[in-house]
Amino acid sequence: MLLLIPGPVQTSAEVKAAMGVDIAPWDLDFRREYARIRERVRDLAGGVEGVHATLPLQGAGHFMVEAAIRTFVPPAGKVLIPRNGTYADRMIRLAREAGRVPMVLEVPDTRGVRAGEVAAALEADPEISHVSLVYSETGSGVINDPRPVGKAVRALGRRMILDAVSAFGALPFDIAAQPECDAVLFTSNKCLEGMPGIGFAVCPMERARERAGLAGSWSFDLGDVLRTAETAGWGSFRFTPAAQALHAFGVALDLHAAEGGREARLARYTANMRVLRSGAERLGLRPYLTPEEQGPIILTLHQPEAPGFTLQGFVDALKRRGVLISNFYNTPVPSIRIGCIGAVTPDDMRRALVAMEAALVEMGVRREAA
Template sequence: MKRVSLTPAVFHLPEKVNAIAREYGKQPIVPRGPLLKPILDRVRSKLVSSIGAADSHEAVIFTSAGSGAIAAAMGSCVDERGILIVSNGAYGERQVAFAEQLDLKVVHYALEYGEKPDLEQIEALVQKEGVGALGLVYGATSTCSVNPVNEIGALAHRLNLRFIVDGISAIYVEELDLKEAHIDVLISSVNKGLHAPPGMGFVIVEKSYLNLLAKQKAKIPYFDIGALWKKQASGGHLFTIDPRSLLETEAALDDLEARGGVSARIATYQERTQLLREGYKKLGLRIFEKEGMPLENIGTALYLPEGIEFEALSDLLANWEENDECYEIYSAQGALSDKVFRIFNMGDYDLDTYRRFLHALEVCLNKLSK
């Protein structure tokens, strides 16, 4: 039985990536040995060149999930003036929680989940509070929508703010130009649009800003972006790094390139969402949408039909048996958890997989509606 993951957490990966785990145990790599430098150099280079940012930004890598990269950005890039964080979903709230626990000055611009940020309100708060940085989540996975990163980046640039963007759910699957968006720090992870296991987080940082970060201490030694950058630029790492995750990340980057790069991956995801969203509408499901907020390419948030509970629907799909497949879907988060559920279209699946899922979804909804 193949369990198809329609979640953004863990899903089936390309064979080129899976092969690393099978082979690595035969000849592991010492994290501080001579074989590390060429691998680290290649991965750092490919992470930025794959998104067209090699001339303006550099990558700094951590053995961590994406949340580690959030902690690194908050602990390294927010000075005594503090940060204004735009929050219209669970991951904006996570930025706030991390920054507050680090005893940073935080101005929380809190909106309803999925609501479009107002640039005039942001500017007024910046002027009132005198912060030095602006935090945003680009791909708002709580509602499967995308925030206006270019508009807010232009505002941050005009106000001379450091612009820190959580791009974990957007990089490689949404249009993104770091220079056009004036992004100083892009928070990222390899296990979403890149299709690698969740073992490595990273940040992509504007080059001149890295020189400044290297001259100051961060609040978390393990996630000190400036210190790590200096060490990684010379081919080393301050702490133990996972070489297998590096190799899996490189395999995922090579697979991405072999399939046509970022533009081709975006097109693949858009083809999936078009197929699925047309199917949802035929089934009478209502998509969660807010005015002025485009939908993500990685998935769709849907209102639960009246009288149907998420757990019941999830259990039926998880125990589906046709075609030797079953399906795992995702609940909503926070304020939407009792109203909305989410279906993601990430990973190494073909369109027929999603067609079979739509059939299973129809049968399960009909069964629960009786």
């Protein structure tokens, strides 16, 4: 089955094989392996030894977002959240339920937020301490570039939290060059193509250290994760880890490096997206975003306005042909979500396009109607 969703993504045979071992998390060999993974992840984020640290938690990307908000945004504090997609909506809820005050900056889901918009919102409310930004919004596929936004945040003396869950490992980010960033957040899956199960934050150590014990949650206290590492060792976990997923993640990092690192992975994903987008347009399907706003992570298409088309019917027809896509959408109007990331290639996208054409024919959707 060819898995074309924005996560969990399709993984390589080597990563799958690495899951087939039994591991004792306290074993010294595994502790060394885990400590090395933390170093490699820090380096991928542009972190500096002794200045930045990798602070993992068990679970999904949402766990990391909540942990970062709880750790770095003061209780009852205000956090500005540019809203142009579903994952910003979820961030807003996580902030509110953590007892923080989300200040929502409304942005159309067809474009990225502008630095000037963020600056104006911060200037209007000096009580806002943080901007929490979704780098890659997989509701529509739009990208919110953290570099100009971060520059605006830094100029006004505020802090930033970056949800890079579906961006890290492919899209550029350098935490050393963005000192306003309290945390860049991502997972073992998505663009790093490991198994799901582990979330990561790369943070300035001084900032995390001074926030220890203030999250209002032991599980979601990134400062406490750092404190444990500094006292018990960098190969230690506070609670039982997803050890097999971590072991497989080490293999995924090897494959990431062997491919050529972030730049090579971005090039492959961009090629995937371009093949898929141009082929979908030839089939009569209309992209949700303009080419200028289209990110490389996910392609969103308008659903055909044709009597025979249903999204679940389309998904089922593709699945019978060996291609699996999402059976839901996150845009205000009906759409189709197709992931461009994971252990897939442009040739896989061409195979998917053949299946898409056959599925549309089966459903009686004529090209001009699509």
